[in-house]
Amino acid sequence: MPELPEVETMRRRLAPDLIGRRIERVVVRRPDIVGYPAPARFRAGLAGRQVAALDRRGKYLLLELDSGDRLILHMRLSGHLELVAKPEKLRYERLRLELDDGRALAFVEPRVLGKAYLVRSDSYPPVLTGLMAMGPEPGSAGWGADHLRKCLAGRRAPVKSLLLDQKVCCGVGNIYSDEALFRAGIRPQRPAGKLTHEEIVRLARSLSRVIADGVKWCGTTMPDQRYLQPDGGTGEFQKRLRVFGQSGQPCVVCGTTIRRDRIGNRSTHYCPKCQK
DNA sequence: CTTGTGTCCTGTAGGC
């Protein structure tokens, strides 16, 4: 679930509590949550370090340490972070950083697909090539209709599949891609290379806006999800979803029943009348 | 190179 707006929300909520804190102890409850290096070195490299800053790149959360190392967390489908009092142990907790203020940062990840990496900030191991190759952030200077046009040109794949490519739209996932395509009035299954100039401009704008809105409303918390903000609150954007999770419901614009199809093995939601 | 499919892992929901 955590796409760019959810990770950005985590970053903002956690920053005031984490910056300046020292990591006293590291508990790896599930070794396969550690993507790099081996768990022993991972723990040793974190213990005693102070958190200097929190950054984000796409869906990756970056904790800058006073050693010059960087702790990189990726939530994948079901991960989230919580700040808890030390005695408290959460269900599905896979990694814990005990802090010098009596609390701990818990990486909770039921499906164990998420990963934690500890790297020098300037040299990434091959497991992080996805992060290295990531495209510009939506809404940033290097991102816009021109970038999108270059990425979609000549491609026959459904436009939706390309929006999920982090080189094209970093930080975008299944929820925000469906929402952006709805706002742009474009069918998710359209071959990407066949979009008109106008449509690409609309799509670029919709993507920027839907991501900005998602951040503004502190992300999406689906009813069956346990994504919580570190302070225990939920996001608000789920109340503003127009197509995602709305299959069978009437379109908010035209009343047509929202459909759900499968594109590239991902469930995809759209209005068959508004999106052409 | 591009594209579609399967896989990682675990939990939950729904059908029978």
Next chain:
DNA sequence: TGCCTACAGGACACAA
């Protein structure tokens, strides 16, 4: 109740 299948916000390896 219990067993089985399908599916889940991501990303990557792999085959054609």
